[in-house]
Amino acid sequence: MKIAVCVKRVPDMDVRFKIGGDGTSLDEAGLKFDINDFDAWAVEAALQLKEKAGAGEVTVISLGPDVVQETIRKALSMGADKGVHLKADRVPFDGFTIAKALAEELKAGAYDLVLFGKISPDSSNGVVGPMVAELMGVPCVTAISSLEIANGRGTAKRELEGAQEMVEFSLPVVLTVDEGLNTARYPSLKGIMAAKKKPLESKPAQLAEPQVKVRKLELPPDRKAGRIVGEGAAAVPELVRLLQTEAKVL
Amino acid sequence: MATDFYNIDSALSEEERAVRDTVRAFVDEKVLPIIGDCYIEGRFPKELIPEMAELGMFGANLPEEYGCAGLNNVSYGLIMQELERGDSGVRSFASVQGALVMYPIYAFGSEEQKRHYLPKMASGEIIGCFGLTEPDYGSNPSGMITTAREQKDGSWVINGAKMWITNGSTAQVAIIWAKTGDDKSDKSIRGFIVPTDTPGFSGKDQKGKLSLRASDTSELVLQDVKLPATALLPKSGGIRSPLMCLTQARYGISWGAMGAAMACYEEALDYAGNRVMFGKPIGGFQIQQQRLAEMLTELVKGQLLALHLGRLKDAGTFTPQQVSLAKRNNVSIATDIAREARRLLGANGILAEYSSMRHMANLESVYTYEGTHDIHTLILGQAVTGLSAFEG
Numbered sequence: 001m002k003i004a005v006c007v008k009r010v011p012d013m014d015v016r017f018k019i020g021g022d023g024t025s026l027d028e029a030g031l032k033f034d035i036n037d038f039d040a041w042a043v044e045a046a047l048q049l050k051e052k053a054g055a056g057e058v059t060v061i062s063l064g065p066d067v068v069q070e071t072i073r074k075a076l077s078m079g080a081d082k083g084v085h086l087k088a089d090r091v092p093f094d095g096f097t098i099a100k101a102l103a104e105e106l107k108a109g110a111y112d113l114v115l116f117g118k119i120s121p122d123s124s125n126g127v128v129g130p131m132v133a134e135l136m137g138v139p140c141v142t143a144i145s146s147l148e149i150a151n152g153r154g155t156a157k158r159e160l161e162g163a164q165e166m167v168e169f170s171l172p173v174v175l176t177v178d179e180g181l182n183t184a185r186y187p188s189l190k191g192i193m194a195a196k197k198k199p200l201e202s203k204p205a206q207l208a209e210p211q212v213k214v215r216k217l218e219l220p221p222d223r224k225a226g227r228i229v230g231e232g233a234a235a236v237p238e239l240v241r242l243l244q245t246e247a248k249v250l
Numbered sequence: 251m252a253t254d255f256y257n258i259d260s261a262l263s264e265e266e267r268a269v270r271d272t273v274r275a276f277v278d279e280k281v282l283p284i285i286g287d288c289y290i291e292g293r294f295p296k297e298l299i300p301e302m303a304e305l306g307m308f309g310a311n312l313p314e315e316y317g318c319a320g321l322n323n324v325s326y327g328l329i330m331q332e333l334e335r336g337d338s339g340v341r342s343f344a345s346v347q348g349a350l351v352m353y354p355i356y357a358f359g360s361e362e363q364k365r366h367y368l369p370k371m372a373s374g375e376i377i378g379c380f381g382l383t384e385p386d387y388g389s390n391p392s393g394m395i396t397t398a399r400e401q402k403d404g405s406w407v408i409n410g411a412k413m414w415i416t417n418g419s420t421a422q423v424a425i426i427w428a429k430t431g432d433d434k435s436d437k438s439i440r441g442f443i444v445p446t447d448t449p450g451f452s453g454k455d456q457k458g459k460l461s462l463r464a465s466d467t468s469e470l471v472l473q474d475v476k477l478p479a480t481a482l483l484p485k486s487g488g489i490r491s492p493l494m495c496l497t498q499a500r501y502g503i504s505w506g507a508m509g510a511a512m513a514c515y516e517e518a519l520d521y522a523g524n525r526v527m528f529g530k531p532i533g534g535f536q537i538q539q540q541r542l543a544e545m546l547t548e549l550v551k552g553q554l555l556a557l558h559l560g561r562l563k564d565a566g567t568f569t570p571q572q573v574s575l576a577k578r579n580n581v582s583i584a585t586d587i588a589r590e591a592r593r594l595l596g597a598n599g600i601l602a603e604y605s606s607m608r609h610m611a612n613l614e615s616v617y618t619y620e621g622t623h624d625i626h627t628l629i630l631g632q633a634v635t636g637l638s639a640f641e642g
Contacts, residue, residue, distance in 0.1 A: 034271075070264055073264070073268075077268060186272045186275055186305055187268060187272050188272070188305045188306050188319075189272065189305055189310050189321060189325075189329075190314070190320075192265055192268045192319075193265070193319060193321065196265065
C-alpha cells in the first residue's frame, strides 16, 4: 500500500505571540516549531498500517520554505520512507491554493491512502484535506479516531457530539486524523541517524494566486482589571446590585 | 525553553536538536510523572529500561555496527543532560550502562566480546555495572586489593569486594577491575566481564541513602569467583584503563549536571512568577531576582562549557584534564543552583512534589562520585603546575 502523509510545521502554541512587522503574520523570532500534532498522529497511523501489513511505503509531503524539511525529516526519523518538499517562500493562508499544489503532487504519486491532520492550530481552517479529496476526485472522511484497512476497503470511527459514527469507504481515499487515533512515537536516536540517508526530494510548489489573504492580524484586547466591591458578607448586596444593573448577568 | 538564554540551540545541528527533543519528550512524559514517588520509595524505575533502550539511549555514541546509535559526543551529552533534568539516578543508570560497561567492552574487548555484549546491552537485554571502587579505596583506586589469579589452565579466580556500585543489584554483568600481579603496583590491573550469576558473586543493596534514592547502589562481594580465560578484557592494562572509562562518564556528567540545574532554575523561575507574598509575585523582589540572575549566569556558563568540551571530544582533541575542569565546575554550580532554587521555593521547596530538593540531594552524590570535587581540583593543580599533590 502506498501511503502519503501531508504534514505542516507549526509554532508551539504555548507561548505569548507577537505580530510581525507586516501586520498580517506572526513574528517568528523566538518561536519553537514542530510538526503539527494532528499530522504526527497521521504519520503514526501510516507507520502502523505499514508495519501491520509488513509491506508498503510511506511518503511525507510538506509545503513551505526550506525549514519545513526539518519537519519532513522528523517524520522520516519516526520511520517514514521518503519525503517530498514542495518549496514555497511561505505557506499561503488560502487553503485552496495549498490544496491545488498538493493535489497535483498526490495525483502523480498514485497513492492508495492520503492522510492529513484534521486541522492545524496556527491557521485553524481545517479545509486542505477535504479540498484535496475533491480535487483528486476521491472520497474523504474527516476527523477519524480509529482506522482499519483490509482488502481495499476501510472503516473508521468519527467522534460526534454525544455519538460515534462508524463509516466505511473504498480506496483510494483521503482521511483527516483526529485526536485519540493513536499516540505518536518518539523518533528513536537510530531513526534520527537513518533519516539523514533517506530520500528527500525538493521541488518548487505550483502555487496559484491566492484568493484569500489575511488583511490584518491582531491580538485580542487586554482584559480590563476586575473591581473589588468590598469584603465579606457585607459586600454581597452591592455585588448583586452591580451584577444586575451594570454587568446585567442576573 | 526559558533556560536557553544564550540561544545555544543555534549552536546545535538539526540532528543534535532532534536527539535532545526525543529524550526531552521522553523525560517529560515518562520520567517526571513518576520520579518523585520513586525517590520516596527508594526504587530505580526499571520499567523505563525497555523504552530507553528502544529509543537508543544506551551507548548512543558507540558505532551502529554493534547495535548502537552512532551519535556524536554532543548528542550523547544532550541525552545525559535531558535524563538528569529528570533525575541524577536515571542519568547514572545510562552513564554506567554506556560509558562504564559498554565503553570498556568496546575499547578493551575482543571482537567476539563486542559482538556478543554490545548489541544486547544497547537493547537493554543485558544490564551492566562497573566495579572499581572498594570500601577502602575510593579516590585512590590504584590501591585496590581485589585480586584476579590466573590458573594453570588459563582461567581466572577473583576475590575481593566493591562498593558504591550503581546498578550492582540490577546488573546481569559486571566489569570488575582487579590486580593480576602480586606486587602493589597498579600496572597489573585488568578488567573482567563477570556474569553476576557466577557462583561466589553477590550484590547487596546499600541501605539508608539520603541521595540518589531512585538509583540502585550496591556492594559487591566476589569470593573465589571462577571465570574462563575469555572473561578477561584483553586490551585492558593498568589503572589507565578504568580511568579512561571514567573520563567518558565524567564527560557525560558535565552535561548531566546542567540538566539538573536547568530543572531547578526553571522550577524556581516559574515559582517566583506565581508565588505571591506581600501582595506581589516574589519574583518582583530584588533578593529573588539576584538569586535567579546568579543561577542563570552560572547555568549559561556551564552549558557553554559542556558544549565546547563536546566539540573538542568530537574533534578528538579533548584531554582528561579538560573533562576534570568541566565535571568539577558544572557539578559544583549545579549543587549551588539546586540549593538556591530550593530556598527560593520556601517551605514548598522541601516537598517531593517539587524537584529542587531531590536534585539538591542527588547532586551531593554526583559531587562526590566519578572523582570527587577535591580530587579534580588536584588533577587541575597538577595539570597546570606539573607538580603532583597525590604522591608524597
